[in-house]
Amino acid sequence: MYLCVKNALHLEALVDLLIEDERIVTMTPAGHQKLPENCEVFDAEGLVLMPSFIDAHVHLREPGFEYKETIASGLNAAVHGGFGSVMCMANTKPVNDNAAVTSLMLTKAQQSHPHGPRLYPIGAATKNLEGRELAPMGELKEAGCVAISNDGRPVQSSEMMRRIMEYAADFSLTVIDHCEDPTLADHWVMNEGEMSGLLGVKGQPAVGEALQAARDIMLAEYLGLPVHIAHVSSALTVDVIAWGKARGIAVTAETCPHYLLLDESALEGYNALCKVSPPLRSTKDRDALLRAVADGTIDILVTDHAPHALHEKMTALDQALVGFSGLDLAVTLTWGLVKEDLLPEDALHRLWARRPGEIFHLPTNGFAPGDPADFFLFDPHAVWIPSEENLYSKGKNTPFLGQELSGRVKHHWLGGKAIF
Ligand SMILES: [Zn+2]
Numbered sequence: 001m002y003l004c005v006k007n008a009l010h011l012e013a014l015v016d017l018l019i020e021d022e023r024i025v026t027m028t029p030a031g032h033q034k035l036p037e038n039c040e041v042f043d044a045e046g047l048v049l050m051p052s053f054i055d056a057h058v059h060l061r062e063p064g065f066e067y068k069e070t071i072a073s074g075l076n077a078a079v080h081g082g083f084g085s086v087m088c089m090a091n092t093k094p095v096n097d098n099a100a101v102t103s104l105m106l107t108k109a110q111q112s113h114p115h116g117p118r119l120y121p122i123g124a125a126t127k128n129l130e131g132r133e134l135a136p137m138g139e140l141k142e143a144g145c146v147a148i149s150n151d152g153r154p155v156q157s158s159e160m161m162r163r164i165m166e167y168a169a170d171f172s173l174t175v176i177d178h179c180e181d182p183t184l185a186d187h188w189v190m191n192e193g194e195m196s197g198l199l200g201v202k203g204q205p206a207v208g209e210a211l212q213a214a215r216d217i218m219l220a221e222y223l224g225l226p227v228h229i230a231h232v233s234s235a236l237t238v239d240v241i242a243w244g245k246a247r248g249i250a251v252t253a254e255t256c257p258h259y260l261l262l263d264e265s266a267l268e269g270y271n272a273l274c275k276v277s278p279p280l281r282s283t284k285d286r287d288a289l290l291r292a293v294a295d296g297t298i299d300i301l302v303t304d305h306a307p308h309a310l311h312e313k314m315t316a317l318d319q320a321l322v323g324f325s326g327l328d329l330a331v332t333l334t335w336g337l338v339k340e341d342l343l344p345e346d347a348l349h350r351l352w353a354r355r356p357g358e359i360f361h362l363p364t365n366g367f368a369p370g371d372p373a374d375f376f377l378f379d380p381h382a383v384w385i386p387s388e389e390n391l392y393s394k395g396k397n398t399p400f401l402g403q404e405l406s407g408r409v410k411h412h413w414l415g416g417k418a419i420f
Contacts, residue, residue: 001017001020001021001038001040001416002018002019002025002035002036002038002039003018003039003040003041003042003373003413003416004018004019004033004035004039004042005017005019005039005042005044005049005286005375005377006030006041006042006043006044006045006056007030007043007044007045007049008030008044008047008048008049008377009044009046009048009328010049010050010295010367011104011345012280012345013029014029014030015027015028015029015030016028016029016030016031016032016033017287017367017375018035018036018039019373019413020375020416020417021028021373021416022369022372022415022416022417023038023369023370023372023373023416024275024365024368024370024371024372024373025369026124026174026369026371027315027367029194034108035146035282041089042405042411044050044377046379046381046397046410047377047378047379047410048188048224048345048377048378048379048380049080049375049376049377049378050118050331050348050349050375050376050377051353051364051365051366051374051375052082052083052084052085052332052353052365052374052375052376052412052414053082053083053084053085053330053352053353054084054085054086054087054352054353054356054357054358054360054362054364055078055083055084055085055086055087055302055303055305055326055330055356056087056147056176056254056300056302056359056360057089057151057176057230057231057254057256057302057303057304058074058078058086058087058088058089058304058305058326058327059088059089059091059304059305059306059307059323060074060075060086060088060105060119060305061074061092061307062074062092062108063092063093063094063101063104063105064092064093064094064103064219065092065093065122067309067368067394068118068307068308068309068312068394068395069307069334069393069394069395070108070131070394070398071088071105071108071109071112072111072112073392073393073394073395074110074112074305074307074327075109075112075117075119075268075365076084076086076112076113076392076393077305077325077327077328077391077392077393078115078117078327079113079117079412079414079419079420080392080409080412080420081327081328081329081330081392081409081411082330082331082376082378082409083117083327083330084116084117084118084365084374084376084412084414085116085117085118085120085354085362085363085388086117086118086119086120086305086327087120087121087122087147087360088105088119088120088121088122089122089144089149089151089152090121090122090123090124090129090149090151090238090344091124091129091151091152091153092105092126093193093337095124095127095128096121096123096124096138096140097123097124097126097127097128097135097136097138097336098135098136098139098140099136099142099143100218101351102121102123102143102144102145102146103143103144103218104376105119105121106119106121106143106144107236108310112417113332115414115415115417115419116414116415116419117414118224118362118414120144120145120146120147120360120362121143121144121145121146121397122145122146122148122149122151122176123135123137123140123145123147123148123149123173124140124148124149124150125148125149125150125155125164125168125175126150126155126160126164127383128290129150129151129152129153130177131150131153131156131157132160132357134163134164134167136172137167137168137170137171138170138171140146140173141171141173141413143174145173146173146361146362147173147174147175147176147228147360148164148168148173148174148175148176148268149175149176149177149178149230150177150178151162151176151178151230152178152179152277153306154177154178154179154182154212155177155180156181156182156183158215159218160218161177161215162191162219162223165219165220165223165225165227166223166225169225169226170224174226174228174252174358174359175227175228176228176230177212177213177216177227177228177229178230178231178309179209179211179212179213179216179237180208180209180210180212180229180230180277180278181209181211183367184204184205184207184208184211184345185202185203185204185208185319186204186279187202187318188202188203189201189202189203189275189279189317189318189320190202190203190204190264190267190275190279190280190317190340190409191203191205191206191264191279191280191281191282192204192205192206192250192388193264193281193282195264195265195267195268196241199268199270199316199317200265200419201270201317202243202288202361203241203279203325204278204279205214205282206233206234206235206236206237207220207236208238208276209232209233209234209237210234210237210239210240210279213229213237213240213241214240215399216229216251217229217240217241217243217249217251217295219420220249220250220251221243221244221247223247224250225250225358226250226251226252227251227252228248228251228252228253228254228359229241229251229252229253229254230254230302230304230352231254231255231256231259231278231302231304232255232286232289232292232298233255233278233279233280233281233285233289234258234278234281235255235281235284235285235287235288235289237253238288238289238291238292238297238298241253241292241297241298242292242297245297250385252300252355252359253297253298253299254297254298254299254300254301254302254372255292255293255298255301255302256279256302256303256304256326256334257301257302257329257330257334258276258280258324258325258326258399259281259285259286259289260286260289260293260334260337260342261272261278261286261333261337262280262399263280263281263282263283263285263286264279264280264281264282265283266280267280267317268340270316270317271317271399272314272316272317272319272320273313273314273316273397273398273399273401274399275313275317275320275321275322276304276306276322276324276376277323285406288338289304290337290342290343293343293347293351294343294344294347296350297373299351299355299359300351300352300355300356300359301330301351301352302356303324303326303327303330303420304323304324305324305326305327305393305395306322306323306324306325306326306397307323307325307394307395307397308321308325308395308397309394309395310388310396310397312397313397323397324397324398324399325391325393325395325397325398326372326398327392327393328386328391328392328393328398329386329398329400329405330352331348331352331407331409332346332405332406332407332408332409333400334351334352335348335378335380335407336405336406336407340378344370354366371415372415373413373415373416374413374414374415375412375413376409376410376412376413377411377412378407378408378409378411379407379408380406380407381404381406381407382407382408382410383404383405383406384401384404384405384406384408385402385403385404386398386400386401386403386405386407387401387402388401
């Protein structure tokens with residue numbers, strides 16, 4: 001069974017993409033291809049062709065918090081947002097620290113989305129994420145976990161972090177660390193700086209993130225093992241990562257679209273919808289992060305999709321839960337950076353597909369013959385306003401709710417099969 005997607009825009013060239021069953025056959029300049037017999041043709045005029053993206057950091061809330069999101073609703077948001085693969089964090093209830101929970105997640109994904117997006121669970125680093133006892137990583141890997149993390153519950157003890165890295169390495173699992181020194185700020189609501197002083201609320205200093213990142217990177221060098229720094233939010237952490245990379249240490253890092261687009265001023269008026277962990281920092285931090293994703297110091301983008309019920313966000317700043325719903329909007333938001341000439345278009349492919357595929361050993365589509373036919377078509381001119389009705393995620397908690405945005409995913413194929 002052949003499919004030809006004709007006249008698509010790919011890195012500013014017009015191309016035809018030929019697919020046989022679940023694989024790419026060729027991508028050629030438009031009109032240069034002699035089509036095989038019995039070839040279905042899809043005219044993609046005016047639409048941008050991109051490889052399906054990988055989101056290496058999402059919270060899908062199932063089991064335990066299905067009122068916020070289910071695996072079915074999360075994967076639905078993913079595929080409509082351009083993601084063909086998502087890696088889900090372990091802070092469910094029960095925590096994903098054993099094979100039974102991992103298997104349950106994979107079964108739910110298979111039931112609701114048999115043709116994808118593919119779900120790749122991340123196992124807990126410690127039992128119940130408590131930081132005291134190592135989780136059974138061999139069992140987690142065997143059940144299908146692709147990485148290890150204590151996300152959301154920073155590992156305070158350096159000795160425990162060392163053991164996590166050593167044990168994970170026995171199973172070739174990369175450790176993803178949420179870097180935050182909890183002793184520097186407890187019960188914070190935003191970044192510590194001028195704005196937190198102005199609002200009279202407790203801030204969290206960026207140095208706490210950089211301190212733990214530095215510790216992790218030094219441990220990585222000492223042990224000769226890799227470490228991946230989660231959702232980097234500050235300029236100082238970027239400097240620490242650049243230092244580690246310059247020394248040849250196996251450190252990789254991620255940040256999220258919101259740290260590239262927003263800063264702490266978004267919390268003016270005590271806007272709880274903009275409360276997130278780590279917090280939005282200064283404009284200087286935002287600019288440093290933009291440079292770091294452009295030059296590769298930060299390897300990948302992730303959403304840190306953290307859906308909550310709106311009543312958990314639309315409340316006093318100190319009561320509101322942290323996190324943004326991200327899967328529906330990430331591609332539109334980062335396309336905006338391309339439109340503003342802050343990132344080249346191929347950087348999106350690198351940050352959202354190629355590098356996460358390399359770091360976590362997941363299949364990606366580089367549009368070469370034999371690659372998986374996972375791709376989507378994006379309408380760069382579609383103007384829309386995210387609302388409670390048109391977001392596929394159950395989590396409507398995004399600071400971009402009600403704002404006019406341009407660009408939207410229109411069609412998505414996974415394994416050569418049209419998902420929508
Ligand atoms: Zn997270």
